[in-house]
Amino acid sequence: MAEERTITLAHGGGGRQSRELVVEHFLNLGKKTDPRDLDDAAVLEAPAGRLAFTTDSFVVTPRFFPGGNIGKLAVFGTVNDLAAMGARPVALSVGLVIEEGLAASEVARVAEAVAQACAEAGVAVVTGDTKVVERGAADGLFINTSGIGAVHPKARLSGRNARPGDVVIVSGPVGDHGIAIMAARNELAGLSGLSSDSAPLTELAFALLDAAGEAVHVLRDPTRGGLAAALNEIALQAEVAIALDEDAIPVSEATRGACELLGLDPLYLACEGRLVACVAQRAAERALEALRALALGAQARAIGEVLEGPAGLVSLRTALGVERVLDMPSGEHLPRIC
Amino acid sequence: MAEERTITLAHGGGGRQSRELVVEHFLNLGKKTDPRDLDDAAVLEAPAGRLAFTTDSFVVTPRFFPGGNIGKLAVFGTVNDLAAMGARPVALSVGLVIEEGLAASEVARVAEAVAQACAEAGVAVVTGDTKVVERGAADGLFINTSGIGAVHPKARLSGRNARPGDVVIVSGPVGDHGIAIMAARNELAGLSGLSSDSAPLTELAFALLDAAGEAVHVLRDPTRGGLAAALNEIALQAEVAIALDEDAIPVSEATRGACELLGLDPLYLACEGRLVACVAQRAAERALEALRALALGAQARAIGEVLEGPAGLVSLRTALGVERVLDMPSGEHLPRIC
Numbered sequence: 001m002a003e004e005r006t007i008t009l010a011h012g013g014g015g016r017q018s019r020e021l022v023v024e025h026f027l028n029l030g031k032k033t034d035p036r037d038l039d040d041a042a043v044l045e046a047p048a049g050r051l052a053f054t055t056d057s058f059v060v061t062p063r064f065f066p067g068g069n070i071g072k073l074a075v076f077g078t079v080n081d082l083a084a085m086g087a088r089p090v091a092l093s094v095g096l097v098i099e100e101g102l103a104a105s106e107v108a109r110v111a112e113a114v115a116q117a118c119a120e121a122g123v124a125v126v127t128g129d130t131k132v133v134e135r136g137a138a139d140g141l142f143i144n145t146s147g148i149g150a151v152h153p154k155a156r157l158s159g160r161n162a163r164p165g166d167v168v169i170v171s172g173p174v175g176d177h178g179i180a181i182m183a184a185r186n187e188l189a190g191l192s193g194l195s196s197d198s199a200p201l202t203e204l205a206f207a208l209l210d211a212a213g214e215a216v217h218v219l220r221d222p223t224r225g226g227l228a229a230a231l232n233e234i235a236l237q238a239e240v241a242i243a244l245d246e247d248a249i250p251v252s253e254a255t256r257g258a259c260e261l262l263g264l265d266p267l268y269l270a271c272e273g274r275l276v277a278c279v280a281q282r283a284a285e286r287a288l289e290a291l292r293a294l295a296l297g298a299q300a301r302a303i304g305e306v307l308e309g310p311a312g313l314v315s316l317r318t319a320l321g322v323e324r325v326l327d328m329p330s331g332e333h334l335p336r337i338c
Numbered sequence: 339m340a341e342e343r344t345i346t347l348a349h350g351g352g353g354r355q356s357r358e359l360v361v362e363h364f365l366n367l368g369k370k371t372d373p374r375d376l377d378d379a380a381v382l383e384a385p386a387g388r389l390a391f392t393t394d395s396f397v398v399t400p401r402f403f404p405g406g407n408i409g410k411l412a413v414f415g416t417v418n419d420l421a422a423m424g425a426r427p428v429a430l431s432v433g434l435v436i437e438e439g440l441a442a443s444e445v446a447r448v449a450e451a452v453a454q455a456c457a458e459a460g461v462a463v464v465t466g467d468t469k470v471v472e473r474g475a476a477d478g479l480f481i482n483t484s485g486i487g488a489v490h491p492k493a494r495l496s497g498r499n500a501r502p503g504d505v506v507i508v509s510g511p512v513g514d515h516g517i518a519i520m521a522a523r524n525e526l527a528g529l530s531g532l533s534s535d536s537a538p539l540t541e542l543a544f545a546l547l548d549a550a551g552e553a554v555h556v557l558r559d560p561t562r563g564g565l566a567a568a569l570n571e572i573a574l575q576a577e578v579a580i581a582l583d584e585d586a587i588p589v590s591e592a593t594r595g596a597c598e599l600l601g602l603d604p605l606y607l608a609c610e611g612r613l614v615a616c617v618a619q620r621a622a623e624r625a626l627e628a629l630r631a632l633a634l635g636a637q638a639r640a641i642g643e644v645l646e647g648p649a650g651l652v653s654l655r656t657a658l659g660v661e662r663v664l665d666m667p668s669g670e671h672l673p674r675i676c
Contacts, residue, residue, distance in 0.1 A: 009673045038575065039496050040422035040558065041392035043489055046384040054379035055431035055484055057469045084378035093393035095482045097435070131395045131480075133674060139475035144433045146393055146484035151381055158377050220378065237376065335347045336471060 005104040011132045042126035044091055047150035052087035054078055055146040061336045063110065063140065065184035067196030068177070070143060071113025073272060073338055076200050078147040079121045080221040083205040083275070086155025089123040095144040096130045102140055110141060121200040123147070152206060154213040159237035161217040166306040167284035168242060171204050171275040171291050172197065172299045173250040174227045178269025179258045181337050191261070193254035199273030204297050208277060211290035215283030220276045223338055225329040226268045230276050231314045232328040239311040244304035244326065246318045267316075268329050270337045278306055343442040349470045380464035382429055385488035390425035392416055393484040399674045401448065401478065403522035405514070405534030408481060409451025411610060411676055414538050416485040417459045418559040421543040421613070424493025427461040433482040434468045440478055448479060459538040461485070490544060492551040497575030499555040504644040505622035506580060509542055509613040509629050510535065510637045511588040512565045516607025517596045519675050529599070531592035537611030542635050546615060549628035553621030558614045561676055563667045564606045568614050569652045570666035577649040582642035582664065584656045605654075606667050608675045616644055 056077045063070040079089045094114065098107065118124055176197040183194045201221055208216050218238075222230035227249070235242050251259075251266045259266045273296065279287045284302060291297030314326040394415045401408040417427045432452065436445065456462055514535040521532045539559055546554050556576075560568035565587070573580050589597075589604045597604045611634065617625045622640060629635030652664040 010668070038571070040419040041390040041425065041485075041487070043423055043425075044389045044391060046387060046389045049384060051382045051384045051486070052379040053382060053429055053431060053486060054465050055433045055482065056467045057433040057435050057482060059435060059469045059471050059475075081378040085381055087379065087381075091391055093391060093484050095393045095395040095433075095484070097395050097397060097480055127392050129394045131397045131674075133397050133477060136474070137397075137477035138480075139471060142435055142469075142476075142480070144393065144395060144482035144484075146431050146433070146482075147379075148389070148391060148486060149379070233376070330348070336469075 007098050007100060007102045007104060007107060007132055009100050009132050009134060011098070011130065042091065044126065047090055049153060050151040052082050052085040052149040052151050054081040055144065056081060057142060057144045058338055059142050059336050060181065060338050061139065062184050065196060066180050066194060068198035068272065069113045070141070071110045072117040072198050074143040074145045075114055075117035075121055076198055076272060077223070077338060078145040079123060080201045082147050082149035083201040084219045084221050085149070086152040086157050086205055086209055086219065087149025088202055088206065089121060090148045090150050091126045092118070092123055093146045094125050094128040097138050097142045098130065098132050099138040099140050100132055100135045107141070121202065152209045154209050156214050157216065157219050159218055159220065159234045162234050162238035162240050162278040162306050163217060164240060164306055164308045165281050166217055166278040167281055167302050168244065168304040168306065169277045169279055169284065169287060169291070170227065170250065170301060170303050171297045173252040173255065174222065174271050174274060175255045175259065175266030175269035176252060177272040178226065178334055178337055179255045179264070182262065182334060183258065191258045194258055197271055197273035199296055201273065201275050203294055204275050204291060207290040207294055208287055212279055212283035212287045215280040216277060216287065217280065218278040221271065222274060222276055223270045223272060226270055227276065228267045228314070228326050229329050231326070234278065235314050236312045241307040241309050241311065241313040241315070242304060243307055244314070244316045246316050248301050248303045250299050250301050267326060272338065345436050345438060345440045345442055345445060345470055347438050347470050347472060349436070349468065380429065382464065385428055387491060388489040390420050390423040390487040390489050392419040393482065394419060395480060395482040396676055397480050397674050398519065398676050399477065400522055403534060404518050404532055406536035406610070407451045409448045410455040410536050412481040412483045413452055413455035413459055414536055414610060415561070415676060416483040417461060418539045420485050420487035421539040422557045422559050424490040424495050424543055424547055424557065425487025426540055426544065427459060428486045428488050429464045430456070430461055431484045432463050432466040435476050435480040436468065436470050437476040437478050438470055438473045445479070459540065490547045492547050494552050495554065495557050497556055497558065497572045500572050500576035500578050500616040500644050501555060502578060502644055502646045503619050504555055504616040505619055505640050506582065506642040506644065507615045507617060507622065507625060507629070508565065508588065508639055508641050509635045511590040511593065512560065512609050512612060513593045513597065513604030513607035514590060515610040516564065516672055516675055517593045517602070520600070520672060521596065529596045532596055535609055535611035537634055539611065539613050541632055542613050542629060545628040545632055546625055550617055550621035550625045553618040554615055554625065555618065556616040559609065560612060560614055561608045561610060564608055565614065566605045566652070566664050567667050569664070572616065573652050574650045579645040579647050579649065579651040579653070580642060581645055582652070582654045584654050586639050586641045588637050588639050605664060610676065
């Protein structure tokens with residue numbers, strides 16, 4: 001059997017092997033297919049109006065898991081940060097830090113996943129960088145993606161804009177990504193039906209903005225720390241309270257079962273394909289209809305409302321009628337989830 | 339003595355500690371100073387005309403060295419990739435991957451270095467992300483910076499545009515960064531006077547474009563692989579040959595001495611504050627004058643010319659009149675140089 005080709009420090013040296021790694025795997029991710037076009041930066045026509053700009057690093061372990069992989073997360077994660085500001089992705093960058101000794105086939109597999117996710121999200125990688133560090137100085141492969149987006153003309157979005165009376169909406173069941181990673185990591189073979197919700201949120205965000213315009217006050221994708229962290233951030237930013245109705249929050253059967261078994265709260269588990277919105281009450285029905293018209297938003301629900309105060313407090317009315325505080329997560333529930 | 343505070347996995351969890359790390363250290367790097375403004379992406383007015391977009395990850399070791407540090411490299415590295423496309427930086431992102439257990443003071447020190455470099459380069463960090471991985475899964479701290487720039491209206495730059503007859507210009511002595519890292523890493527106490535050339539190249543690039551406009555065919559900052567790699571890339575991209583005059587290439591006395599001692603070739607050592615240009619012959623004098631009018635370009639020199647062929651060949655006429663081929667570096671001369 002032929003020896004498997006591995007990544008060496010030379011692949012990060014800026015010379016011949018470094019060039020080959022970039023040309024071989026990553027140039028086809030975008031529209032650039034001619035290696036002679038490799039310059040220090042990509043040049044694009046500026047889209048009309050406002051730009052959104054964001055960055056995210058991905059260190060998830062394992063790199064492949066039910067429903068997703070690090071490449072898909074890296075593309076959709078950045079696409080979704082843009083969507084949360086009401087922006088459609090225009091261009092992505094990919095920055096790789098690779099540990100010496102990683103199989104070259106693994107890099108190719110991740111590149112293929114990035115390419116597929118780009119096609120799904122309708123965006124291209126236009127610029128990239130590869131660094132290789134010696135064995136033991138990184139864990140396999142880390143990806144940074146940054147993205148530029150063109151902002152919807154009606155978008156006036158910020159966590160600061162949540163207002164008393166707003167309806168809190170979630171686009172689908174929460175916690176599926178977090179529990180899928182947990183299961184994959186611990187080889188919990190008994191837990192079937194778990195799959196990451198990793199998906200691009202651009203169409204959901206634009207449907208909401210088309211339908212409800214400036215009545216959409218906040219959009220957020222609840223990743224690390226889950227729904228609880230996202231709503232606590234909004235409550236802090238806008239200096240409002242948020243009251244949720246536990247019964248209304250959609251959680252899939254498989255995720256609920258696994259959470260009960262493992263003693264986890266799905267409201268603290270990361271989503272990678274869900275949108276949380278605060279929408280003025282007058283537009284809430286329109287907003288829900290717009291979400292439900294798309295397959296990814298079919299299970300959208302109104303889950304609570306924004307109150308005047310106490311500022312920063314997120315509370316949950318349970319099925320038994322008890323109110324409990326949904327704290328900002330403190331400490332690390334599940335490291336390297338994305 | 340108080341125990342030093344260290345980074346824990348909780349700082350990357352997306353919850354309270356993660357928020358604090360971002361708020362404490364990185365929000366002051368940009369114009370955003372109110373933590374309530376922390377959203378998923380930054381929103382900016384699009385500059386008129388064309389945009390440049392680039393990304394770079396930094397894994398340099400040691401993180402602090404004579405003449406620079408990882409924060410300065412991270413800012414100037416991305417600013418210089420933009421400059422090489424004729425773009426002035428508009429906004430930067432910072433993505434951190436931190437190893438659990440790193441001293442919090444070290445993160446603060448790096449953040450301070452990033453802030454200083456931003457001030458020097460006239461740019462702001464507008465968006466960021468922090469991930470923490472467990473002990474042993476990264477080596478201290480890696481930074482990715484991505485940048486958006488506004489392209490000079492006269493810029494028509496690409497490695498593909500080098501043309502026979504162009505004059506090859508370098509803005510100052512080469513190899514200072516590479517040898518400074520090498521000395522710092524090996525504690526070569528005997529080698530004094532070595533200092534990284536790390537500096538932002540925006541003003542040099544704009545001075546060239548203002549003076550010589552579309553006669554500037556290529557700009558490049560010769561980082562990994564040094565002048566040799568940058569010129570080999572250009573020769574490959576444009577399918578031309580490049581002939582250099584060894585005597586004309588500026589190398590500082592300290593760098594030359596250290597290279598002789600260590601058996602290194604300064605033409606293969608990284609620069610982090612030098613610009614290489616291919617300029618039409620009719621505009622070459624104007625271009626040199628424009629560079630020399632700035633302190634950073636005072637030692638600018640014409641070092642060679644672009645020839646029709648053989649395509650891809652870079653050659654060097656030595657002081658003794660011998661011609662030798664300056665190959666694309668193969669293998670890793672000095673890992674983790676940036």
